[in-house]
Amino acid sequence: MKKLLFIVVALFAFGLWVMFSPPEDGGYMLIAFGSKTFEMSLWFAALVYIVSILVIWLAARLLFGSFYIVRNFSEYMSFGGSERAQKRTASGLVDYIEGNWLQARKKLLRAAPKVDAPLINYLAAARSAYELGDRAEAEKLLTIASETGPDAELAVALTRARMELSSKQYDQCLMTLLRIKGKAPQNPVLLDLLCEVYIARQDWDSLHGIIDRLRSYKIRSPEDLAQLELTIHRERLKKIGEEVRLLLQGDRLPKLRAAWERVPAYLQKDNDMIDVYARQLAINFEDQEAESLVRKALSKEWHPGLVHLYGLLRGRDPRQQLTTAEAWLKQHPRDAVLLLTLGRLCLRNEIWGSARDYFNESLRVKRDPETFAELARLLESLGETQRSSDYYQQALGMAALGLPELPQPKTRV
Incomplete structure (x- = not known):
């Protein structure tokens, strides 16, 4: 700005000098155009040339400046400007958290083209569309989100898996998670979703395969993990108990004992777990093994479930069984x-x-x-x-x- 002011002042001074105090014998310029001629001093011609260049430069600056202003104004009217788009995104995310799905989707989609990282806009808008019941729109927005950058694949897959899990599409959810598992095997959110879908599908063997990682990454509380591990081993025992019923009687007990040995030692002391195992022995006509196990457990700790089961077992010596129970009385x-x-x-x-x-x-x-x-x-x-x-x-x-x-x-x- 200072340079431009200096040039204008210099030209003004030069013009005054040329007009009121022109140098003698400075020469002149003659311009002929058809039958008409124009004559001026060489100094004045130089002044006209310089002023013309300055006017053309200023006109070009004004033209391009007007174009830039019009373009920015158009973008502002269309998308609200970058700063306004960021505010609209923040407002949309608040609506999303509060469950105002319609407003969330509207604000997030309107701001998405103008923000630096539109991935979060499309993911939250997709979940909002899903909550509104528009599954096709949700899938379309997830596709757009996947095209926002090379790092979008995991986030898109996790969002899709959450929607499938919420819709009880457990097989599709599992396929979605397994496709991405190889790229992020230690991702806590992925492991937690796998845990949920394995529980829903009652796939206790697969859940047992990730329980150590759930514990290592502290994805769930110690109390929840302890209860989850108890459930895993309890359900696995029930499953093996059903499976061995198809075998010959002589082949059942070794299979049941092998399954019990796979239960951690500290859980083998848990009376709820003993109750499950003893009942699987009983339904497979291994009452004598169950009676011995239950009797030893009750001698250490009283447990109503085991007491109830003891009266249903056909022990080797019914008289001795009665004597044992009378001693407990x-x-x-x-x-x-x-x-x-x-x-x-x-x-x-x-x-x-x-x-x-x-x-x-x-x-x-x-x-x-x-x-x-x-x-x-x-x-x-x-x-x-x-x-x-x-x-x-x-x-x-x-x-x-x-x-x-x-x-x-x-x-x-």
Whole structure:
């Protein structure tokens, strides 16, 4: 700006000098155009030339400056300008977080062409479209997002997998995650999504394969991971228990023992896990193995589930089994589950009177439909059909608990 001002002042001074104090014998210039001629001093011609160049330069600057202003104004009106686009993106992301899907998609898409990193705009807009139920639009926006740069593939795949998981398209979700797994095998978000889809598909073996990485990267809390590992081994035991039922009886126990050995040592001491394993032994007619396991576990820690199971097992020596359970009664005299178990063991030993007494005592501690049903069956076998029918009715009534209180017709006399 200072240079331009200096040039203008210099030209103005030069013009005054040429007009009012021209040098003598400075020469002249004659210009002929057809029959017309133009004559001026050489100094004045130089002044006209310089001024003409200056005018042309200023006109060109003005022309290009006007073009730049028009272009910027057009961009501003179309996209709101870069700064305004950033603000619109921020506002759209707030709408996205708040669940205002329609406004989020509108703002994010409008600002996307003007921001430096449009990937986040297209991903959030795609999820907004998905939440609005427009799956085709969501897929289209994910395709556009994938074209924004070479680093977009992982983000696009994770966004698509989340949508597929939310739609319960578990097979498609798994395929999406496995395609990208090779490029980011340690990505915490990918591992967490794999965990979710494996749980949904009940693919416990595959989930077991990533449990160590879930723990290493602290993707979930220690409590959640402990419960997840318990679930994995519990479900794997149930699965092997079902599978070995297709084998010959002599081949079942080795398979079940091998499955139990694969359970971590600290979980083999967990009574819930012991309960699962013992029940798989029982359904495969390995009651003696189960009885020994349950008896040893209960000698260390009391567990209602194992106590209940103990009354269902056909041990090698039913009399000894009853004696063992009666010894527990000294420490747990008011345990309804133990009393039910004792009643069943008395039935196993054909001690009908004691069985009846144990069932009645169990019902005095806690009214339970299973105990009512056992007592009703015993009374029916003893010929007490009326009382048996009453107990069956009570068992049925308790099993139907949860019915709302509604008016009923009065009994006709």
